Amino acid sequence: MAERRLAxxxxxxxxxxxxxxxxxxxLRGITKRFGDLVANDHIDITVEPGxxxxxxxxxxxxxxxxxxxxxxxLQPDEGQIVVNDEPKVFxxxxxxxxxxxxxxxxxxxxxxxxTVAENIALGAENVRGGPLGWLDRxxxxxxxxxxxxxxxxxxxxxxxxxxxxxxxxxxxxxxxALTRDVDLLILDEPTAVxxxxxxxxxxxVMRSLxxxxxxxxxxxxxxxxxxxxxxxxxxxxxxxxxxxxxxxxSEDELxxxxxxxAVSLEVDKTPAExxxxxxxxxxxxxxxxxxxxxxxxxDLEVRAGEVLGIAGVxxxxxxxxxxxxxxxxxxxxxxxxxxxxxxxxLSTKRILRSGVGYVPEDRSHDGVVKEFSVAENLILDMYDxxxxxxxxxxxxxxxxxxxxxxxxxxxxxCQSADTAxxxxxxxxxxKVVIAREMSRPLKLFIASQPTRGVDVGSIxxxxxxxxxxxxxxxxxxxxxSELDEVVNxxxxxxxxxxxxILAIVSPDTPREAIGLLMAGxxxxxxxxxxxxxxxxxxxxxxxxxAGGAGEEGTK
Amino acid sequence: MTAEATTEAxxxxxxxxxxxxxLLTAFQRNLWASNGVTVTTxxxxxxxxxxxxxxxxxxxxxxxxxxxxxxxxxxxLGSSWDLISAAYSDLLKGxxxxxxxxxxxxxxxxxxxxxxxxxxxxxxxxxxxVFTGLSVALAFRGGLFNIGxxxxxxxxxxxxGVAGFSFGLPIGLNLVIALIVGALGGALWGFLPxxxxxxxxxxxxxxxxxLNYTAALFLSWLVxxxxxxxxxxxxxxxxxxxxxxxxxxxxxxxxxxLGIVIAVLxxxGVAWxxxxxxxxxxxxxxxxxxxxxxxxxISVAKTYALLMAVAGGLAGLGGATxxxxxAHALTPAVAGNIGFDGLLVALLGRNxxxxxxxxxxxxxxxxxxxxxxQSYSGISLELVTVLQALxxxxxxxPALVKAIFxxxxxxxxxxxxxxxxx
Numbered sequence: 001m002a003e004r005r006l007a008x009x010x011x012x013x014x015x016x017x018x019x020x021x022x023x024x025x026x027l028r029g030i031t032k033r034f035g036d037l038v039a040n041d042h043i044d045i046t047v048e049p050g051x052x053x054x055x056x057x058x059x060x061x062x063x064x065x066x067x068x069x070x071x072x073x074l075q076p077d078e079g080q081i082v083v084n085d086e087p088k089v090f091x092x093x094x095x096x097x098x099x100x101x102x103x104x105x106x107x108x109x110x111x112x113x114x115t116v117a118e119n120i121a122l123g124a125e126n127v128r129g130g131p132l133g134w135l136d137r138x139x140x141x142x143x144x145x146x147x148x149x150x151x152x153x154x155x156x157x158x159x160x161x162x163x164x165x166x167x168x169x170x171x172x173x174x175x176x177a178l179t180r181d182v183d184l185l186i187l188d189e190p191t192a193v194x195x196x197x198x199x200x201x202x203x204x205v206m207r208s209l210x211x212x213x214x215x216x217x218x219x220x221x222x223x224x225x226x227x228x229x230x231x232x233x234x235x236x237x238x239x240x241x242x243x244x245x246x247x248x249x250s251e252d253e254l255x256x257x258x259x260x261x262a263v264s265l266e267v268d269k270t271p272a273e274x275x276x277x278x279x280x281x282x283x284x285x286x287x288x289x290x291x292x293x294x295x296x297x298x299d300l301e302v303r304a305g306e307v308l309g310i311a312g313v314x315x316x317x318x319x320x321x322x323x324x325x326x327x328x329x330x331x332x333x334x335x336x337x338x339x340x341x342x343x344x345x346l347s348t349k350r351i352l353r354s355g356v357g358y359v360p361e362d363r364s365h366d367g368v369v370k371e372f373s374v375a376e377n378l379i380l381d382m383y384d385x386x387x388x389x390x391x392x393x394x395x396x397x398x399x400x401x402x403x404x405x406x407x408x409x410x411x412x413x414c415q416s417a418d419t420a421x422x423x424x425x426x427x428x429x430x431k432v433v434i435a436r437e438m439s440r441p442l443k444l445f446i447a448s449q450p451t452r453g454v455d456v457g458s459i460x461x462x463x464x465x466x467x468x469x470x471x472x473x474x475x476x477x478x479x480x481s482e483l484d485e486v487v488n489x490x491x492x493x494x495x496x497x498x499x500x501i502l503a504i505v506s507p508d509t510p511r512e513a514i515g516l517l518m519a520g521x522x523x524x525x526x527x528x529x530x531x532x533x534x535x536x537x538x539x540x541x542x543x544x545x546a547g548g549a550g551e552e553g554t555k
Numbered sequence: 556m557t558a559e560a561t562t563e564a565x566x567x568x569x570x571x572x573x574x575x576x577x578l579l580t581a582f583q584r585n586l587w588a589s590n591g592v593t594v595t596t597x598x599x600x601x602x603x604x605x606x607x608x609x610x611x612x613x614x615x616x617x618x619x620x621x622x623x624x625x626x627x628x629x630x631x632l633g634s635s636w637d638l639i640s641a642a643y644s645d646l647l648k649g650x651x652x653x654x655x656x657x658x659x660x661x662x663x664x665x666x667x668x669x670x671x672x673x674x675x676x677x678x679x680x681x682x683x684x685v686f687t688g689l690s691v692a693l694a695f696r697g698g699l700f701n702i703g704x705x706x707x708x709x710x711x712x713x714x715x716g717v718a719g720f721s722f723g724l725p726i727g728l729n730l731v732i733a734l735i736v737g738a739l740g741g742a743l744w745g746f747l748p749x750x751x752x753x754x755x756x757x758x759x760x761x762x763x764x765x766l767n768y769t770a771a772l773f774l775s776w777l778v779x780x781x782x783x784x785x786x787x788x789x790x791x792x793x794x795x796x797x798x799x800x801x802x803x804x805x806x807x808x809x810x811x812x813l814g815i816v817i818a819v820l821x822x823x824g825v826a827w828x829x830x831x832x833x834x835x836x837x838x839x840x841x842x843x844x845x846x847x848x849x850x851x852x853i854s855v856a857k858t859y860a861l862l863m864a865v866a867g868g869l870a871g872l873g874g875a876t877x878x879x880x881x882a883h884a885l886t887p888a889v890a891g892n893i894g895f896d897g898l899l900v901a902l903l904g905r906n907x908x909x910x911x912x913x914x915x916x917x918x919x920x921x922x923x924x925x926x927x928x929q930s931y932s933g934i935s936l937e938l939v940t941v942l943q944a945l946x947x948x949x950x951x952x953p954a955l956v957k958a959i960f961x962x963x964x965x966x967x968x969x970x971x972x973x974x975x976x977x
Contacts, residue, residue, distance in 0.1 A: 328850060349852030358850070366850040371843040380840065381851035384833040393832050 022049025022213050023084060023100050023183035025070075030079035032065055039065040041239040042079070047184065047217060050210050054218045054230035058258055058455035059426050062239040063219045064106075067186050070217075071103040072096040102177030103186040108169050112162035116155050117141045120176045147179045152208055167198030174205065185209065186217045191225055192453070196313070196483065196515065203229045221258070221455065223251045223265075224484075259457045269467045272491035275304035276339075278475035279325070279444050284334035286317070286324040294320035296499035297334070302444065302475040307466065309490025309507070310479040313518055317499035318479045319361060322448050325477075326358050327351045338444060352381050357437035357469075361448035361479070363426070367433040370422030374414050375403035377421045378436045402439070410435035411461060427458030434462055438469055445469050448479045463489060483514060591905055594956050598949035599917075601956065606942045607639045610934055614638055642932045646939075649927025650677050650920035668808040673923060675811035679881060681919025683708070683890075685818035686873030687897025688904060688911040689825050690745075694866040695906045696829060698842035699859065703748060703763025704870040705894025706770035707741040711871025713774055714740030716878040716885040717783070719796030726799040733800040734817075734875050741871015742864045744770060749863025753856035759863065767894070775887040785884065793885035802880035814876035819912065821872065826908040828865075838862050870894060899947045918943060 025047040032040040039062045047053045057063045068074045070081060072090030080087050083099050090096045093103070110119045121140035127133045144157040153171050161169060170190060177185055187206070191199045206216050206229055220226060226233055226247070233245040235257040243257050255263045279302040286295035294317040302308045310318050323329035324344075325336050331344040343351050352358065360366035368377050379388045379399055388402065389395045403417035412431045414424055421429055430451070437445065447466060451459040466489060470476045480486050486493055487507050494504045495517040502517050611617055617638055620631040648654075652673045659665025687704045694701035701707075715737025724732055748762035777783055778791045785792050802812040829835040840848040841858045849855050874890050882889045900918055904910030925939030949956050956962070 326850075347852065347854065348849065349854070352852045360850050365844075366846045369840050369844040369847050372840065376836070380847065381853075383836045389833055389836075391833055394836055396831065 023215060024049050025101070025184055025215070026080075026082040027066070027070065028080045028082060030066060030069060030076045030081070032062075032069060032074060032076055038239050040069070040076070043236070043239075043241055045234055045241065047215050048232075049183075049215055050213050051231040052206055052210055052216045052218055052229050054220060054226040054233045055236060056220060056223075056226055056233055056254065056258055057236035058221055058457065059453065061236045061258075063236055064188055065239075066236070067103065067188060067217065067219060070096065070101060071186060097180045097182060100181070100183040101186065102180055102182030102184070104170065104173040104177055104188065104190060106189040106192060108173055110161045110169060110172060112160070114161060115157065116159050116161065116164075116172050116175075117144045117157035119161055119172060120144050120157075120179055124180065143179055144175060147175050151175070151178055151205075151212070153178075153205060165198075167194055167201065170194070170198075170202065171205075183213070184215045184217065186219070188219045189221075190218070191220065191222060197519065199225065223254050226254065227251065255456050259455075261457075263456055263460050265456075265460075267463045267467060267488040270471070272306040272470065274306040274491070275473065277301045278304050278339060279477065280335070280337040280340075281321075281325065282335045282337075284321065284324060284336065285332040286320045286329055287332055288320055294499055295324065298496075298499070298501055300494060300501065302477050304443075304475050305470060305473045306491040307470050307476040307478055307489050309486035309493045310477070310496050311483055311486040311493050311514055311518060312481065312496035314481045316496050318481075318496055319448070320499075321496070322358075322361075322446055322477070322479055325351075325446065326356070349381075353385070355441060355443035357440070357442045357445040357474075359430075359433050359437055359445075359447040359450055361452065363430055363433060363453070368421045368429055371420055373403075373418045374407065374412065374421055374424070374432055375399050375417040377432050378403050378406050378417075378439070380436060382436075382440065406435040406439060410465070425455070427454040430454050430462065431458060434465055438465060442469065442474045444475045444477065446477045446479075449481065450478060451480075451482075451485060483511065483518070487511065487514070593962065594953045595903070595905075595950060597956050597960055598946050601949050601959065602942050602945035603643070605945055606938060607643070609938060609941060610639055610642050611635045613934070613938075638932075642928055642934050642938075645928040645931045646921070646924035648924070649673050649931075650924035666808075671809060673927070675805075675809040676923035676926070677916065677920045678811045678815040679919070680922040681915045682812070682814035682818045682880065683873040683877045683893040684896055684900050684915035684918050685815075685822060685912055686876060687870045687893045688900030688915050689822060689908060690741075690866040690869035690873070691897045691901035692904060692906040692908065692911045693825055693829065693838075693869065694862060695901060696842050697838035697858065697862040698845065699749075699752070699759050699862060699866070701745070701763060701863070701866050701870075702760050702898070703745065703766050703867070703894070704873075704897045705890065705892070706763065706767035707744040707867040707870035708874035708877070708890045708894045708897075709767075709770040709774050710744040711737040711741035711868075711874030712878040712890045713770075713777060713874075713885065714871070715875030716793060716796060716889070719800035719879055720794040722800075723797060724799070729797060729799040730802065730879065733796070733879055734872065737875025737879070738868040738871045741874060742868035745867015745870065746860060746864035749860040749867075752863070753860040771887070774885065774889070778885050778887060783885070791887050795884045796879055800879060801883060802876065804880075810881065812876075812880040814880040817872075817876070818915075821869070822908050822912045825869070829908060834858075834861065870897065873897065896943075899943060902947055903950055 027043055027045045030040050030043045031038070043062075043066055045053070045055075055063050055066070065074065069076045070090070072093045072095050075089075075091070081090065082088070083101070088095070088099055090099070096103075111122065114122070117137065117140045120143070121135070121137075125135055125140070128136050141157045144155065147153075148155045153175050155168065155171050155175050159168075161172065164172070174185070190202055194202060203225065206218070210216060210231075218226070218230060227249075228247075230247050233247065233249070233254070234241055235243045235245060235254065237258060237260055242260075245254060245257065251265060252262070255265060279300070281298055281300040284295055284298045284300075285293065288294035296317070298317075298321055300308070310321070312318055320329055324331050327343065327346050327348040327350070334344075336343040338351075338354060338356065341354065343354075346354075364370065369380065372380070376383075376399070379402065382388055383394060384391050387395065387398050389398075400417065406412065407414065407417055410431045412424075412435065413428050421432055424432070430453075434447075434450070445466070450466065451462055454462065463485075466476060466478065478486065478489050480489075490507050492504055493507055493509070493514065495502045495514060497518065497520045502520070502522055505514065505517070617631070617634045620634050624631045650673055652670060656665050656672075657670045660667050660670035687708055690704045690707065691701050715733045718733040718736040719729070722729060722732060744766055748757070748759045748766060751757040751762050752759050775791065778793045783793050785794050802814050802817075804810060804812040827835075829839065837848070837853050837858050840851070840853055841855050841862075845855050848858075873893050877891070877893060878885060878889050896918060900914045901911055903914035903917070904912070921939045921943060925936045928934050928938070929936045
């Protein structure tokens, strides 16, 4: 620690800047076992200086385990970590940082009530006057500003973390790693929590960091981003390197490498045959937890046999809209009608029982009870009605046989139906939720973020199930912050921005146009938010599109 | 599939050994794994060891021998051993029976009362603890920390006691009514904080603690009121419960009464409620993840209120057992400490119904044995309290037990403890 603090001293700054030794990293035969599970099986990877090396693999493939060994959080059972031709043993992240390796975790390691500068100083505090001395906040601040200027990463050193949007928090994490003077940065699923715009910003940051000689290990399962940014791609499956690829490899090929079989990224579906209007929302007004208007006069209609997709950047009222429909949030004004029956004011149980299936957006928070078995989770909202039981008792044999059926039908990978759901992978947990909600006759199926944190193989399956439900004449409402998902699934797309539906467009609308709508850009020039400077033509086209669609949406 | 690889690893081997594994190998594998049973057993063992040290430390005669330990270590060790073994054997004899008395009974020279007395004492002490333990355990499974078992037990004792000497119903019916009224009294005292929690979000720990005081002071006030107080007595004691409302004891000379049988039946009932009933499903879902429960249409507020009423009813039954089975009259201390001991019993029983029953039996045994240890070996009854506390401390800190005995981390735990994600 002492030398590192010295290195950050202004006196030594010159010396430390001239220390632009590019870092070459080699992992040789890394093997890690957890009991009988081989999480990493003789993995060899070389990261050249100044490259973005993408580590591609499904959830549970062993990417994070590998990186945790590289960062000193876990120790490999076999194999070597070689930095600049020198074998290293990392007992803790401190060792890794000392060798120039930094990591930004998927779940940020920040203290919400501390300022940016305090968070960045945390763990490497400048202390004056011995171990019980006082913190040198001023110097911490100065360092933050310096680093953020040097790398072009704007952060406000005095802002509280809890007030910052996720994208900015991530920048803080990156700045924090960079103040530790690292030359190789591990980014663990950095885009999982970002909006499309924030993702683009992050990719630009990554590019500029590599131009400054830093190398980046980019862990992800998102193929588009990999193709956009990576210089080299290593694909990991079941703890083994199954191939390396160049960014020119097609998405389908990459997906096939990742999953181990050919997968279709497009959703196979026939044109919709919309029937009667099943869900009708009129003038809906809903507040969020803080009492701030989240849904501000939404009119919607979902017809039988169609998928209505709601596109929008997270936090524009989609969550509150769906929760209001489900009776989980108070309806301030407006009506929600299911087949002309008003749902507003009914209990969630009544709404579920009247033929609505609901997949909540936050699976582990709202979707499953992790301690419960697969079988129990499969009846979580039907436990007291036939055939699984009545108001008094449960029919355990019916519950068990139901579980057996659903596990087979929805391809839920678990040892047995008595396994606790918390031990399943994200994709399989999501299949449990979907299986539960689809296993009764439905009029309306609502899925929020149906494939968030789900591996490619399961995404394909879940999308197929949603289309299947639609084809049976169910009205389907899909909310997703992934534009690709909405475009692939929906028959009509409603774009939501700041609590309003800005427009309802067809999925054939150019993506750029939908993207602009998601950023709140409609025909009124006054409302135009800053856009990329390279797209005046598209902007005009989008305005036209949005304007026409906007009329449709508000009529 | 990759997904498969991850889902196969984290299993709960201690509960569900794979089919191809024989029972014996599974047993051996799990013996030193950090599962609940092993940790509980070792916790008890550790508490006994530390208790032994305390026994030695509290005896000045033995301590004096340690002064010349280097010269004659045998003296100090020998007398320590004698003291410890005498104390613990008295504890065991007091809890489960004196082998001499039992063989005397078989050979016809002793009475069966002497032989079975210790067991009777154990069961007598255990019976109310089963109820209060179940009360805490059930509430805990629903995500509520019922500190109020004490107050609920007190109120159960009050209502059961008053019903016991007021109604004068025929034999049998009088007892049933008194028990029901006792359960209802406790249920009311549990329902209040449950309702407050459901309606206003008031934390049940705070409200139940306050209601504990209220109940205790109410009892102290009540027993000296006219019509309640025993005529002709100036101290705080109520009229005696009619004999028709008393829990019948088995054979006059022993204190053990029907309460323990009811306790076992109620344990079975709670086990059914928890695992097989719709309400049990609701409360477990609410306890494990209230958000998911709400999303699935379960009314969390209703579950909380009802659960606290049921938990209160159980504790109330505990108080009723105490007054109808042992005390036979209300005094300010009629419920003793059964509510707070119930917290420990539930913790020791890992909030499972049958586990709670066994934990209550253990606590009853310690209490009964402690009495004998005090009168025969002269070791303070407080040592028993220390033992109980130590057991609970070790159970509450399983990492400590694991570290002391270097237990293998169970595979399931190992997986989730590792920071690895994928």
